[in-house]
Amino acid sequence: MARVMVAMSGGVDSSVAAALACESNNEVVGVTLRLWGGESDSGCCSVSDVDDARRAANALGIEHHVFNLGDDFDKHVVGPYVEAHSAGLTPNPCIECNRHIKFDRLLNRAKSLGFDKIVTGHHARITTREDGTSRIARAKDAAKDQSYVLYMLNQDQISSLHLPVGEMTKDQVREKANSLGLRVATKPDSQDVCFITREKGRADFLAKRIPLTPGRVIDENGSEVGQVEAIELVTVGQRKGMLLAGGKGPRYATSVDIETATVTVGTSEQLLVKVTEFRDSVWSAKQINGEFLVQTSAHGKPETASVQGGSLTWKEPHQKVASGQSVVFYEEDQVVGGAIAI
């Protein structure tokens, strides 16, 4: 019998993951992380999510603990998120949370407390290959697939992880929750960034932490064609919110220069690139060069590219990847690694 710690967010996926872990005859303990001490859509310290997790654990008859990793979350997720915006980058805080909090701090704590594995409710699968190595693979439910945000996991981490809902569709997960009488069966999926409220939004959150700079928008010829309220909030590829004077056809942000507070816009063709450079690459087993399917956002369509060293060359011209976004490399439906676009 294995001892497993289930990371329970209070949502339906991790609640069902906990239920499945129980059914597999494990010794199961549920843990909810208290990460963000400020406002959120589920109350201060996400208290209603913690309540949901606790009640799911009670319904399953397992112990439930709350760990306060708020300082680490501030340091590794919120702080870098704010800094990235300040530097004109497009951060992905969920990925940093997985990298530094769930699969580092929490996993290490679970091990130090004598647990064999941690279980999460991510929609992704783990496949073991002939050479004995394992990889994160896409979920059964393609629309809910979260393999993208797990690209940073190495062999050690994957071998300590169990992802039971990756084998199920979201409908099956909800049915399972319903059949177990879990109150979260119909709880809506969480959206967006957990430490930013839907009501106040990203601009308000950042405005309280960094100065936001009004910027000008120019076209490829250098003519001023519009303004933005905050250069720090503009992402390459963005179309809306730039107060563009009437023009011919849609225009997109093709580059953001934080120093001069200037956004350059262009047509969708002008947004295309052949090469994307990256940094901080990580690999599930060892670094490999070659042709992969590359995904550049959480639910983006993967496209073929050839990865060599620190850059990838797209087979067909590809929309420019905003600096700071993760690029994730797949072999068919398996994650082989990933990196952060420069």
Add this chain to the structure above:
Amino acid sequence: MDIYLDHAASTPVREEVIQAMLPWLSNHPGNPSGSHRLAREARRAIDDARDNVAALLDAEPGDVIFTSGGTESDNLAIDGVLGAKGGRAICSAVEHPAVLEPVRDSGGIIAPTDATGRIDFENLSFLLDSIADISLVSIMMVNNETGVINDIDMIADLITEKSPESFIHTDAVQATSWLDVAELSKKAHLISLTGHKFGGPKGAGALVLRDGVNLSPVIRGGGQERERRSGTQNVPAIVGLGEAARLIKDERSVVHKRVTMLRDKLENGLIENVSDTSRTVPDGTPRTPGIAHICFKDIENESLLFLLENKGIYASAASSCASGAQEPSHVLEAMGIDVKVAEGSIRFSLGIATTDKEIECALEIVPKAVEKLREFS
């Protein structure tokens, strides 16, 4: 075997208290504000309880206001005095949030403490000299995390000298089990108590007044408790509170001696058997017998509490927030203790019912758990 070492959070209801409460949960329907015989019975029960609480504090029964517990008593003391008198409040930085929040919200001043967590006299003196509109000073008798005792008499003398119009409130919630609260609070104008820290039930507390303090009510309605706290009294809980007050008054000195020995045994045993371990509170600081606050170097207290719970030991660290997570301690921060050190600290709190066997077991289990965590890190 369950070893409960979280008595400062809540201590079990004593058997005598349960027996005293039971009739009032079953066959006494009367509302103490009513006029018929059954109502008068209920009224008499809470009056008897009022006498017991007044006797515990050497106060007049008419100056005992029953509340729902420590938080309400503290809120009523701060908001009630400011509401009636105006002005602003000063409290110490290590007060319970039930004091800190209303003081903060009303524009009051949070005064620093020294390294023991006791109010810094020099600074308090300076504040009283330099701020004209102070009408209330709230300093806890015993800190809930460390058990450190403030000298309320000395504080009162200072306030009488510097700000004679000010009232003095003391949160004595953590003192009742151990100390002669009547004597120690004789110069205070308002004193907060709660039942579940000394053998009474949860949900019953009192704010006790001295010297004709005028309060504006926080909870308004039917005018119960002499117009100072409306709402039908929680008769069974108040009866329990009164019984607990009666019992503790007689037993306190014996309990004090016995639990001090157990606490010292626990602290000394841990410090001897676990390397890099120390008392959080500087030696020689006056404190109650109930709390052993220990810093284990290079340990995360959340992890240690988890392992201890698995072995049947229930303790805590700092305080819990609404989500149930451990929050960094504002008390240790005010004492100037490094965050890293505070992160490795645990509060073991003992109660009247704590036994020598429990301490022996804890001394077996805790060092092993610490060792296990240190091996991993």
